[in-house]
Amino acid sequence: MIKNEAITKRSEDFAKWYTDICKKAELMDYSSVKGFIIYRPYGYAIWEEIQKYLDAEFKKSGHQNVYLPLVIPESLFNLEKEHVEGFAPETLIATIGGKEELEDRLIIRPTSEVLFTDHFRRVINSYRDLPVLYNQWCSVVRWEKTTRPFLRGSEFLWQEGHTMHRTGREAKKEALDILKVYEGLGTKLLAIPFVSGEKTPKEKFAGAKNTYSIEALMPDGKALQSGTTHYFGDGFAAAFGVKFLDKDATLKVPHQSSWGVSTRLIGSIIMVHGDDNGLVLPPYVAPIQLVIIPIRVENSGDQKQIDRLYRRLKTHYRVKMDDSSKSPGWKFSEYEMKGVPLRIEIGPRDLANKSVTLVRRIDSKKTVVLLQDLDKVIKQEMKEIHDLMLDKATKYKDEHTTVTTKFSELDAIFNDKLGYAKVMWCGDPKCEATFKEKFQATIRNLPLKQVPHDDSCIVCGKKAKKVALVAKAY
Amino acid sequence: MIKNEAITKRSEDFAKWYTDICKKAELMDYSSVKGFIIYRPYGYAIWEEIQKYLDAEFKKSGHQNVYLPLVIPESLFNLEKEHVEGFAPETLIATIGGKEELEDRLIIRPTSEVLFTDHFRRVINSYRDLPVLYNQWCSVVRWEKTTRPFLRGSEFLWQEGHTMHRTGREAKKEALDILKVYEGLGTKLLAIPFVSGEKTPKEKFAGAKNTYSIEALMPDGKALQSGTTHYFGDGFAAAFGVKFLDKDATLKVPHQSSWGVSTRLIGSIIMVHGDDNGLVLPPYVAPIQLVIIPIRVENSGDQKQIDRLYRRLKTHYRVKMDDSSKSPGWKFSEYEMKGVPLRIEIGPRDLANKSVTLVRRIDSKKTVVLLQDLDKVIKQEMKEIHDLMLDKATKYKDEHTTVTTKFSELDAIFNDKLGYAKVMWCGDPKCEATFKEKFQATIRNLPLKQVPHDDSCIVCGKKAKKVALVAKAY
Incomplete structure (x- = not known):
């Protein structure tokens, strides 16, 4: 009998469990290029579902896809100083083209603000051309020393939005509107409750005026930055000479935003929802939403019925039928490890009763369902499973968000209770640095929903108006 | 009054007409990186329609998408000798990562056979793992000295399929099956009649045993290779140490195929269908299938009716409504230049008659259509326009395919009549080279449909069994 490949239990070794899932659930493989995964x-199919959702959302709100050089x-890269300093240390640089040394060396894009702004200079002339709302699906390269599948890699897949607006107010609104789209991706597709907020000046994107992020809380108590949006003001545009003739017949510099999420989200899904037995995929993002496993089906009439069922379900759901010669037990644990939300077990006795057995990955709940009700029940189950997963993740996040005014409590929060500390912060970078020095923690963001619970900074005791979300992070 | 940007007439200067369309129909822009376009x-939306069609076709036949390093x-690149020699002269090479000189320099992928085969080594163990049917959507870099938008560039977008099979027969069948998918893309989406055939040994892909191509005939009489599929035998797999345990319990090397089409297809669409007034897009691939142009609509009740019509049509078609303040005349020529297949003109009198005026891009045919019949009529028109465009292109191709047995006729075919010469060829590379030396023409392919019309080679007169399609080419 073929045995399933065992994965480390999450409760035993979280880090090893994570990489076991990445490999054994066949999400990725290491390549012959250090730091680059396959x-x-x-x-990839998980990423395609994320793409489908976001692409539709972007287009609904008037964004258009484009493709710029890699x-x-x-x-050109050197034109915006802050940006260069932020990215230069982690660039991959091409120096030879067609067997000749390049005069102007080429940086493999780590992000594309530079090329977009350069292009905008050529296509924006009048206020009538604004806003320009572009998005690009591509990969980017950031040369990393230590890498982890999906979480940190030298190349990752992402989308990068780049937009230009008549006013700063509009550009900032865009950055916040897209943050809402990302939040919706969390609650509607990934079953992850992101916390939206603004990054501190220290943590903002190289060259941006404001950076906003969505943060997710992992079961080891660490936060994972899962997406960012940026408002640039007109700094980039001015550096690249982008101008437009406004309604009042004067030349002005437009205001800019950019935003992105990446395949890092796959890491988020794995960690937030997985359990000792492997991956647990939220139903709406799962590449296989249900697997049909025939059990001891020997007669061809029964087989035909199952084939019909498969074809019927396939028109509404992403279904896999596994009628291979492997044992049902092997298949059960295989698709469990792969996180398939629903399993349909079906044998001669089920067929005689015109029913199947439906098993949920999330809690192993078994239900016998009449064939005639199956489509309806699956639809309900998917919604119920999604809601349960989102509720569970929200409960975990809420229980691990500790509102405190006492610096002395932080150590216990970060090292025993785990998760976020919600604290008051005066805005001084020195106090911000203290979290890092003492606890290896950082201000993840200043949540958009600000509900001050004190009026003095948890570090220095001076006047503080800002609520900060502090945590250790990936 | 704002005037439309004029484009050069096709009949006056074909090359200039082509680049005018590329720029002025806003299909692309040049970037600050020489040879790389935006x-x-x-x-990009044309490419997205091509992607949608092909992605569905590939998945229907069991292919899965993946993403490998760029x-x-x-x-690693040096492992397959023929392949290296083919690509080395046009590679872009990265030599610096994270500010340090790389020990093993990194080639920006010109194509991914190397990485796929390296990956296959790790995931293929048994005949049960075969076939492996992968596809990748990405961009590739080939360092080109002279470039033309979509036709030849240092970076282009494409899909590359890579598959492994138990037997050579299966792998070769895959290469031919995909060629059929590409043919279907031509007849069903692009309205282009490709000629499928096999490349000569001289023209085949670096490292392949057999290369097949689809060729399209441009109105200047030159052929444009629009896609290729390759059968590799087991050469690549052997070089990379890919092996599997077969049913007979012996270790064997699997057989491989790869195949791709690129954004070059956009160049094909422009040239095959365009006319003096600009782009003419086949309806099923057009990003805007119909444009609604309100004319002298001043009353808000009329405007509301038009909005309703727009929303209704949008559920079935890709529709744009242009109610900007520009003149109807400007709009007519703008969307004409952009090749939008159908235009709906609608004014107060039309609305009073519960009708609209429908105008076809392809021949300016005007029809007054009752609002209640519009959805149905548009559907019929789209089919009719597509068929007309395919027929026209097929007729052009057929009229410019000259079957000949006389070498003395070739000059007139390539330089006056233009197009393909269908000739008998003995298979000798020397005779093949003669076409190049004398006429700057090449054997485009040996059509899959072989109907010999003579038994001696058109060049040397020796025995010839193969029908070759010869033409000048892009």
Whole structure:
């Protein structure tokens, strides 16, 4: 009998459990290029579902897809100083093209603000051309020393939105509107309750005026930054000479936003929902939403019925039928490990009763369902499973968000209770640095929903108006 | 009054007409990186329609999408000799990562056979793992000295399929099956009649045993290779040590195929269908299938009716409504230049008659259509326009395919009549080279439908069994 490959239990070794799932659920594989992974079909299909959701959302709100070069001339890259300093240490640089040394070396894009702004200069002339709302699906390269599948890698897949607006107010609104789209991706597709907020000046994106983030809380108590949006003001645009003739017949510089989420979200899904037995995929993002496993089906009439059922369900759901020669037990644990939300067990006795057995991945709940009710029941189950997963993740996040005014409590919060500390912060970078020095923790963001619970900074005791979410992070 | 930007007439200067369309129909823009273009929204949207069609076709036949690194270590690249020699002259090479010189330099992928085969080594163990049917959507880089938008560039978007099979027969069948999918893309989406055939040994892909191509005939009489599929035998797999345990319990090397089409197809669409007034897009691939242009609509009741019509049509078609303040005349020529297949003109009198005026891009045919019949009529028109465009292109191709047995006729075919010469060829590379030396023409392919019309080679007169399609080419 073939045995399933065992994965480390989450409760035993979280880090090893994570990489076991990545490999054994066949989400990814290591490649021969250090730090670069291979997105295998099952992992890539999760990304495709995320793409489908976001692409529709972006287009609904008037965004258009484009594609810009994957290389940036070094001379152009150097035009916006803060940006260069932020990215230069982690760039991959091409120096040879067609067997000749390049005069202007080419940086493999780590992000594309530079190329977009350069392009905007050529296509924006009048206020009538604004806003310009662009998005690009591509991969970017950031040369990393230590990498982990999906969480940190030298190349990752992402979308990057780049927009230009008549006014700063509009550009900032765009950055906040997209943050809401990302939140919706969490609650509607990934069953992850993100916390939206603004990054501190220290943590903001190189060259941005304001950076906003969505943060997710992992079961080891660490936060994972899962997406960011940026408001640039007109700094980038001015550096690249983008101008437009406004309604009042004067030349002005437009205001800019950019925003992105990446395949890091796959890491978020794995960690937030997984359990000792492997991956647990939220139903709406699962590449296989249900697996049909025939049990001891030997007669061809029964087989035909099951084939019919498979074809019927396939028109509404992403279904896999596994009628291979492997044992039912092997299949059960295989699809459990792969996190398939629903399993349909079906044998001659079920067929005689015109029913199947439906088993949920999330809690192993078994239900016998009449064939005639199956489509309806699956639809209900998917919604129920999604809601349960979101509730569970929200409960975990809420229980691990500790509102405190006492610096002395922080150590216990970060090291025993785990999770977020919600504290008052005066805005001084020195106090911010203290979290790092003492606890290896950082201000994840200043939540958009600000409900001050005190009026003095948890570090220095001076006047504080800002609520900060502090945690250790990936 | 704002005037439309004029484009050069096709009949006056074909090359200039082509680049005018690329720029002025806003399909692309040049970037600050020499040889690298920007795919603007209207051009990228054409690619998205091609992607949608092909992705569905690939998945229907069991293919899965994956994503592999965009860089290939030089040491790995050197494993398959023929392949290296084919691609080395046009590679872009990264030599610096994270400010340090790389020990093993990284080639920006010109194509991914190397990485796929390396990955296959790790995931293929048994005949049960076969076939492996993968596809990847990405961009590739080939360092080109002279470039033309969509036709030849240092970076282009494409899909690359890579598959492994138990037997050579199966792998070769895959290469031919996909060629059929590409043919279908031509007849069903692009309204282009491709000629499928096999490349000569001289023209085949670096490392392949057999290369097949789809060729399209442009109105200047030149052929454009629009897609290729390759059968590799087991050469690549052997070089990379891919093996599987077969049913007979012996270790064997699997057989491989790869195949791809690129954004070059956009160039094909432009040239095959365009006319003096600009782009003419086949309806099923057009990003805007119909444009609604309100004319002298001043009363708000009329405007509401038009809005309702717009929303209704949008549920079935890709529709744009242009109610900007520009003149109707400007709009007519703008969307004409952009190749929108159908235009709906609608004014107060039309509304009073519960009708609209429908105008076809392809021949300016005007029809007054009752609002209640509009959805049905549009559907019929789209089919009719598509069929007309395919017929026209097929007729052009057929009229410019000259079957000949006389070498003396070739000059007139290639330089006056233009198009393909269908000739008998003995298989000798020397005779093949003669076409190039004398006429700057090449054997495009040996059509799959072989109907010999003579038994001696058109060049040397020796025995010839193969029908070859010869033409000048892009």
